[in-house]
Amino acid sequence: MSAASCLLSEDQFLCSICLDVFTDPVSTPCGHNFCKNCINEHWNSNDQYLCPLCKKVFNTRPELHINTLLTEVVSQFRQEAQQKASSSSSEQQAAKPGEVPCDVCTGTKLKALKSCLVCLTSYCETHLEPHLTKSVLKRHQLMDPVENLEDRMCKKHDKPLELFCKTDHTCVCLLCSVLDHKTHEFVPLKEEYEGKKAELGKTEAEIQEMIQKRRLKIQKIKHSVDLSKEAADREKAEGVQVFTALKESVERSLNELIETIEEKQRTTEKQAEDFIKELEQEISELKKRSSEVEKLSHSEDHLHLLQNFLSLKAAPSTKDWTEVSVRPPSYEGTVAKAVAQLEEKLSKQMKKLIELKRVQQYAVDVTLDPDTAHPDLILSADGKQVNCGDVRKNLPDNPERCSLYHCVLGKQSLSSGRFYFEVQVKEKTKWELGVARESINRKGKITVSPQNGYWTIWLRNGNKYKALAGPAVRLSLKSQPQKVGVFVDYEEGLVSFYDVDAATLIYSFTGCSFTEKLYPYFNPCLNDGGINSAPLIICPVNQTV
Structure with missing residues (x-):
């Protein structure tokens, strides 16, 4: 019997009405077990004889008999529970913060093992023993320890809140279900x-x-x-x-x-x-x-x-000083004239800034096209930098690739509207920038000029700038550009180059006639043993003002 009871959980020995260990367990014709007193009181308070668990209705009140086998098992379970409580009493600990303390302990409050919904009291293992051994207290409903036990009792009937009324959305006791909420729909709290x-x-x-x-x-x-x-x-x-x-x-x-x-x-x-x-x-x-x-x-x-x-x-040889005098110079208007000249300078400077700002609004995100790059060129992974290497790469000679000049085109093209991009040329002694039409000769030797589909400017020997206008136009720049902006207005037939930092126009090709796609054009030129090894870098465009 002891071995069998060990395989069963405590829940299997609890009456579903009083929620306590069975006292005089009886079985209904439908096979469910209850305390004899619990089921009799349940039927006495109802108009129908039905099973509290499966809700089966009996036409006549069933005759109940003590379930002797279940009584034996319950008895054995009680004994084992008492032994377990006795053996573990020495291991009890004081209640820690957040744990429910025993309401009976005086002095040091031990940790509560169970709470009684009838007594509305929480008990440690020692003070719980009467509820496990005395017949009167065995009928009380025990649960895992909780605080504020009075909140778990029906205020009206002083019974445990066991059911949930789906009609009123509230927790009720068993008496509520047959009295105040008789016609409502209920489900167990669980x-x-x-x-x-x-x-x-x-x-x-x-x-x-x-x-x-x-x-x-x-x-x-x-x-x-x-x-x-x-x-x-x-x-x-x-x-x-x-x-x-x-x-x-x-x-x-x-x-x-x-x-x-x-x-x-x-x-x-x-x-x-x-x-x-x-x-x-x-x-x-x-x-x-x-x-x-x-x-x-x-x-x-x-x-x-x-x-x-x-x-x-005789009169001495002297000068006639009658009309001679030193007249102080007139300073009137000097300051005003200087201010006017300053205003003119500032106005020109602002016009330059405004002009650069105007073209910068047409900025596009340009990246280099590796399929067009000369085999000597080295392109960065993000397609934003290019310089000339010393070792020629073994690349397929596809029709798009430039095989004579050390140049590369951008992936982006323009066949209408306007676009603008900026390139850093810092620390370079040679470079060439601009735009080229799609049909340029990418294989043979040609003269770089608008007639051959190129609109570019270049730097040679570190300080000689030219616009390759066919014939070339020498450019006199006050300072060496560190960043060059390239602007194209397709319909206007305009290609302009700007010194971004100085906000000045370097050169413009005007009156151009564009009939096909234009691509950004980059030529970093030979590195000259490291003297010209710095890359051309396509920069993000920041509005100047």
Whole structure:
């Protein structure tokens, strides 16, 4: 009997009405077991004789007999439970934070093992023993320890809340189901619990999805902030560059103004010095004449006075200073003129910036086409950089590939509208940039010119720039471009090149007639033993202002 009881769980020895271990278990004709007193009270309080579990209705009240086999098994189970409680009593521990303490313990509160829904009290193993041994207490309903036991009891009937009323959506006791909620639909708490738990699982999944969406939104917002910061930093850097140039222009104009004023003053001072020097010279001569006249006037020698009288009487050789004067230069309008000139310079500078900004709005994302690259060229994995290597690669000589000149075309083409891209040429001594039409001769030797389908400019020897206009046009640049912008207006027939940092126009091909696709054209030229090894780099376009 002991071995058999060990295979059974505690739930199998509980009456489904009182939820306690069976006392005098009886069996109904439908095969279900209940405490004898529990089933009799149940039938006494109902109009029908039905099984509380399967709801089978009996026309007449069944005659109940004690289930002797179940009684034996229950008895054995009680004994084993008591032995187990006794052997484990020494292992009891004080209740930790978050655990339910025993309500009976004084001093140190031990951890509760069970809670009684009848007594509304939680018991440790020691204080639970009467509920396992005394017949009166055995009928009480025990459950895993919980706090606030009074919340689990029906306020009206003082019975455990065992059922869920689906009509009123509330937890009720057995008496509620036959009195106040007689016509309502009920399910066991466990069944409703499982359903609601499934709903909570679905709700939790929905909440997690909402959380994930909001996290993604946070990422997007943070990304937008990062983009904004990058744009702000870019604008600040460009603003510093522009206003530094403007400041330098103002300082140059101020220095020129001061130099103009000082030059006028120096000229006036020089004129005055020259006049004074000449006057002092004449004064010196006149003093000498005065001395000679005075000396002669005191002479007693009649002959000597008469012989020298005429020469001393004659007017000295001096300049007529009557109309001579030093007129202070007029400074009126000097500042206004300087300001006007500065305004003109600033206006031209702003026009340059606005013009560059206008073409930059047509920026396209250009990448290099490896199928068109000369075998000596080395292209980066992202298709944004190209330089010339020392070893020729063994590549298929497809029709698109340039096999004579060290050039490569972009993947993107233009057959209408406008487009713009920028290329870094920093640290290079040779390069060639522009656009080429689709039908260019990619295999043979030709002259690079618009007549042959090329609209390009180049650098040679580190400082010689030309527009290959056929014949070539020499370009005089104030500074060496570090980044070159290329703009094409297909319908206008225009190809323009800009020094991006200086915001100045380098050269424009005008009046062009385009009849087929145009491709960006790049030629990094030979690396000259490492002197020209820097790559041409296609750069992202940042609005200048």
